[in-house]
Amino acid sequence: MDRNIFDRVDFRCVFDDFTAGVMAVDAQGIVTYYNRAISEIDGLESDFVLGKDLINAYGPEPLPSPMLTCLHTGKPILSFALSYTTVRGRYISVEQDSYPLRRNGKITGAIAFVRKFSQLSVTPPPVVSMVSTIDALRDAESSV
Numbered sequence: 001m002d003r004n005i006f007d008r009v010d011f012r013c014v015f016d017d018f019t020a021g022v023m024a025v026d027a028q029g030i031v032t033y034y035n036r037a038i039s040e041i042d043g044l045e046s047d048f049v050l051g052k053d054l055i056n057a058y059g060p061e062p063l064p065s066p067m068l069t070c071l072h073t074g075k076p077i078l079s080f081a082l083s084y085t086t087v088r089g090r091y092i093s094v095e096q097d098s099y100p101l102r103r104n105g106k107i108t109g110a111i112a113f114v115r116k117f118s119q120l121s122v123t124p125p126p127v128v129s130m131v132s133t134i135d136a137l138r139d140a141e142s143s144v
Contacts, residue, residue: 021094021114027107029054029068041116043090058087066098070110074100093117 021038066077
């Protein structure tokens with residue numbers, strides 16, 4: 001059995017064809033991967049987002065970021081409901097699962113799998129205030 005397959009396989013070819021949006025950031029929060037599905041969800045081209053700080057890629061107002069919280073805590077954040085307006089003015093409601101990426105035990109980035117609520121069989125939760133969402137992320141971070 002080949003136990004090191006994950007070291008040699010390029011998963012981008014799989015993620016490129018995912019129906020869910022997939023985005024990855026490095027340890028500094030710089031966007032390093034952005035698939036077609038997330039581009040369609042956000043209405044942003046990958047060239048616009050790749051290489052940018054995650055927060056700045058989406059506009060002047062800071063968004064709560066499960067991916068960045070995941071980077072800081074080292075813990076996955078699952079089924080996180082998020083509503084936001086992109087820098088291009090598109091209002092989006094999504095559910096996101098974020099996972100830390102590790103190499104040799106060190107966190108090297110995070111990856112998120114994003115689904116629009118229209119792709120899910122559930123109705124989005126009511127939009128909560130930005131302050132409540134940020135407080136919830138801080139609480140998750142402080143419980144580490």
